[in-house]
Amino acid sequence: MSTEPMRVETDVLVIGSGAAGMYAAIEAARAGCHVLLIDRSLIGRGGATVMAQMTVAVALGAEAPDHWSHHLHDTLAAGRGLCNEALAQLLCEQGPECISEMDRWGVGWARKNGKITSAFAPGHDRPRCVYVDFLNTGPAVSKTLRTAVHKIAGIERKGDLCVVDLIKADGEVTGAVAWHAGSGAPVTIAAKATIVATGGLTRLYRRNSASANMGGDGYALCLRAGAPLIDMEFVQFFPIGHLAPRLIGMDPIMWDPFRYKLGGRLLNNKMEEFTQSYGVAEGGKYVITRDVGTYAILKEVEAGRGSPHGGVYLSFQHCPGPALREAFGPVIDRLAANGIDLTKTPVEVAPIAHYHMGGVAADARMHTEVPGLLVAGEAVGGANGANRLSGNAITEALVFGREAGRSAAERAKQMRAAPVTQNAGRATTDLITADAPKNVRNSAEMVQTLQETMADDVGPLRTEPGLKRALSRIDELARDLGERPFGDAGAFDLTRLDWFDLRNMLTVARAVTQAALLRTESRGAHQREDFPGMLPEWHVNQTIRLNGGRTEISRTPAAGAVAAQ
Amino acid sequence: MSETATLKIWRGADRNSGSWELHEVPFEPGQSVLDGLRWIRVHRDPTLAIRFSCINANACKECMMELDGETVYACTARLEPREMTLAPLANKKLVRDLVTEIAPPAERLAIKGS
Numbered sequence: 173m174s175t176e177p178m179r180v181e182t183d184v185l186v187i188g189s190g191a192a193g194m195y196a197a198i199e200a201a202r203a204g205c206h207v208l209l210i211d212r213s214l215i216g217r218g219g220a221t222v223m224a225q226m227t228v229a230v231a232l233g234a235e236a237p238d239h240w241s242h243h244l245h246d247t248l249a250a251g252r253g254l255c256n257e258a259l260a261q262l263l264c265e266q267g268p269e270c271i272s273e274m275d276r277w278g279v280g281w282a283r284k285n286g287k288i289t290s291a292f293a294p295g296h297d298r299p300r301c302v303y304v305d306f307l308n309t310g311p312a313v314s315k316t317l318r319t320a321v322h323k324i325a326g327i328e329r330k331g332d333l334c335v336v337d338l339i340k341a342d343g344e345v346t347g348a349v350a351w352h353a354g355s356g357a358p359v360t361i362a363a364k365a366t367i368v369a370t371g372g373l374t375r376l377y378r379r380n381s382a383s384a385n386m387g388g389d390g391y392a393l394c395l396r397a398g399a400p401l402i403d404m405e406f407v408q409f410f411p412i413g414h415l416a417p418r419l420i421g422m423d424p425i426m427w428d429p430f431r432y433k434l435g436g437r438l439l440n441n442k443m444e445e446f447t448q449s450y451g452v453a454e455g456g457k458y459v460i461t462r463d464v465g466t467y468a469i470l471k472e473v474e475a476g477r478g479s480p481h482g483g484v485y486l487s488f489q490h491c492p493g494p495a496l497r498e499a500f501g502p503v504i505d506r507l508a509a510n511g512i513d514l515t516k517t518p519v520e521v522a523p524i525a526h527y528h529m530g531g532v533a534a535d536a537r538m539h540t541e542v543p544g545l546l547v548a549g550e551a552v553g554g555a556n557g558a559n560r561l562s563g564n565a566i567t568e569a570l571v572f573g574r575e576a577g578r579s580a581a582e583r584a585k586q587m588r589a590a591p592v593t594q595n596a597g598r599a600t601t602d603l604i605t606a607d608a609p610k611n612v613r614n615s616a617e618m619v620q621t622l623q624e625t626m627a628d629d630v631g632p633l634r635t636e637p638g639l640k641r642a643l644s645r646i647d648e649l650a651r652d653l654g655e656r657p658f659g660d661a662g663a664f665d666l667t668r669l670d671w672f673d674l675r676n677m678l679t680v681a682r683a684v685t686q687a688a689l690l691r692t693e694s695r696g697a698h699q700r701e702d703f704p705g706m707l708p709e710w711h712v713n714q715t716i717r718l719n720g721g722r723t724e725i726s727r728t729p730a731a732g733a734v735a736a737q
Numbered sequence: 738m739s740e741t742a743t744l745k746i747w748r749g750a751d752r753n754s755g756s757w758e759l760h761e762v763p764f765e766p767g768q769s770v771l772d773g774l775r776w777i778r779v780h781r782d783p784t785l786a787i788r789f790s791c792i793n794a795n796a797c798k799e800c801m802m803e804l805d806g807e808t809v810y811a812c813t814a815r816l817e818p819r820e821m822t823l824a825p826l827a828n829k830k831l832v833r834d835l836v837t838e839i840a841p842p843a844e845r846l847a848i849k850g851s
């Protein structure tokens with residue numbers, strides 16, 4: 173292999189090809205920039221976007237009156253006083269434009285009487301969620317954006333490129349270094365503006381709805397490049413993730429749409445409804461928000477009233493077969509292939525790691541604190557505060573992606589040439605080609621151990637001893653990971669990829685755990701068993717920085733502090 | 738006694754010098770072939786190369802391989818308590834083990850020597 177790594181140049185580098193990355197690429201190209209859109213997986217396939225199944229929240233007002241200010245009101249209320257209001261407003265105000273543009277591009281939002289129709293989802297004050305039938309929202313969004321990306325000149329797309337580090341020169345981000353999976357070689361990318369659109373972190377947990385690419389890479393990349401993270405303690409658990417019987421070919425959060433359309437009943441092992449004991453009587457409808465639902469289910473299991481696999485039952489036995497068929501068409505056959513007949517038996521469900529409210533701190537133009545570095549989508553922290561409403565994530569990905577694309581193009585156009593990165597990034601290219609140390613631990617087992625630690629001790633219900641135990645396990649794993657990557661420098665060496673992943677996952681896991689340990693109250697998705705109840709003095713956002721390898725956490729009053737009191 | 742599945746897996750980075758490897762994995766009804774392959778990585782050999790993203794959803798369409806000579810998605814093919822033969826797609830360029838080059842040509846980076 174040649175010793176000089178391959179080097180490419182672009183105006184705007186977009187890292188990650190989910191909804192946020194693709195919309196960013198489209199917008200930057202429309203503004204006349206050359207865009208390089210890269211992904212560690214295949215383009216438009218590796219992230220959460222293609223897996224999302226149901227709702228996109230937007231105050232479209234097509235079927236019934238609505239206004240973005242109502243959507244904003246609900247978003248801020250769900251965020252329990254911690255939302256960055258500028259970001260939340262951007263999401264709600266610009267949502268309709270992006271959703272309408274997607275409609276013109278032919279995404280196929282479900283319609284009734286010719287008008288785009290909206291479903292009701294918990295936490296929204298009216299039906300506000302558009303969707304594509306049947307359980308096809310994410311694939312349709314992804315496909316539509318992929319087609320739009322193809323049609324616009326100026327976007328180069330390359331898959332199998334996993335970004336290992338951002339490059340910095342004179343305090344600005346000037347590109348990135350990636351590991352090329354197909355060959356194992358390093359690739360240096362020089363860019364006038366770089367957008368991190370790498371999605372969330374739910375792969376940190378044993379049971380998650382994520383893909384294998386959701387280890388929180390973007391958070392770690394930005395942190396190492398000097399950009400702070402906020403609200404890292406707020407990981408959203410999805411209460412009714414599928415638990416049993418084993419179901420293949422379907423995503424574990426697939427029961428949500430069934431509940432939107434048909435209600436359904438949550439039952440304990442006595443076959444009794446229980447959510448009313450936790451303050452929310454559902455009465456056959458789906459009204460419980462994600463944080464309360466997660467809490468109720470875990471407490472019911474703890475009290476010994478759980479289902480055989482450690483969750484609770486979700487039953488649609490009261491729904492007639494034809495009603496199920498009408499609502500879910502071919503999905504009923506896919507369930508039958510898995511041996512599930514909803515008219516005869518309930519399924520078992522339990523909370524599952526699903527989305528990250530925290531993330532990289534950004535302003536409403538998607539700039540981070542570091543010049544040249546922008547963020548978009550789930551990688552951004554703050555829009556959703558302590559708890560996200562159903563449907564806000566895809567809207568966030570589209571709106572923030574478009575905004576990041578615009579801002580990046582503005583910056584790129586002001587710069588003459590791509591910044592020279594002759595020797596910048598050298599430490600990372602050396603790392604990518606380094607020889608492995610001998611006698612290393614099984615990297616895949618290390619990932620699993622981290623996932624178990626996070627699930628057991630940094631899940632939805634937290635305590636000081638548990639969080640401290642997690643921190644010491646994270647330190648132990650970091651020691652075993654060491655400073656040099658495992659595996660060989662050849663093509664598709666998954667042990668080497670695991671090593672780069674663990675390097676990021678451990679950094680991000682530590683950020684989540686430390687922030688959770690400091691926040692001695694319970695709010696939204698962060699529930700401390702030793703500190704129940706929300707406290708006025710914790711109406712603050714926690715900001716995390718990396719300083720010489722150590723994380724530092726500071727507090728700033730949250731914008732919504734007054735509103736929430 | 739708990740049942741097992743035997744996975745006979747093609748390993749190598751070159752079609753002409755590969756070899757077959759046998760792995761026994763625990764079997765539970767309802768599991769996928771991908772579950773078995775991921776079990777091998779965690780419990781036996783993390784160097785086994787497989788391509789997958791979504792694990793369950795059958796949304797990414799990356800996990801294509803040959804099972805007993807037929808093209809399948811490893812995440813939807815059921816694991817069975819018998820010997821199952823797994824090989825990389827025959828009509829695609831081999832990358833390593835069960836991984837082949839499946840991206841559209843325009844979306845691949847051309848690296849010298851690869």
Ligand SMILES: Cc1cc2nc3c(=O)[nH]c(=O)nc-3n(C[C@H](O)[C@H](O)[C@H](O)COP(=O)(O)OP(=O)(O)OC[C@H]3O[C@@H](n4cnc5c(N)ncnc54)[C@H](O)[C@@H]3O)c2cc1C
Nearest residue numbers: 188190192212218219220221227335371549550563565566
């Ligand atoms: C199963 C599921 C169902 C969901 N359902 C809904 C829903 O109904 N409604 C809703 O609003 N939200 C839903 N969400 C959440 C929503 O889908 C996500 O928040 C949103 O799609 C995130 O989009 P994104 O573009 O920011 O990131 P993603 O779509 O996750 O894309 C990130 C991309 O970055 C790539 N990447 C990561 N790291 C690197 C790296 N180091 N180098 C290069 N590339 C990298 C990944 O491969 C991936 O392709 C769901 C999520 C899941 C998992």
Ligand code: FES
Nearest residue numbers: 795797798800812
């Ligand atoms: S792993 Fe995504 S389709 Fe099989």
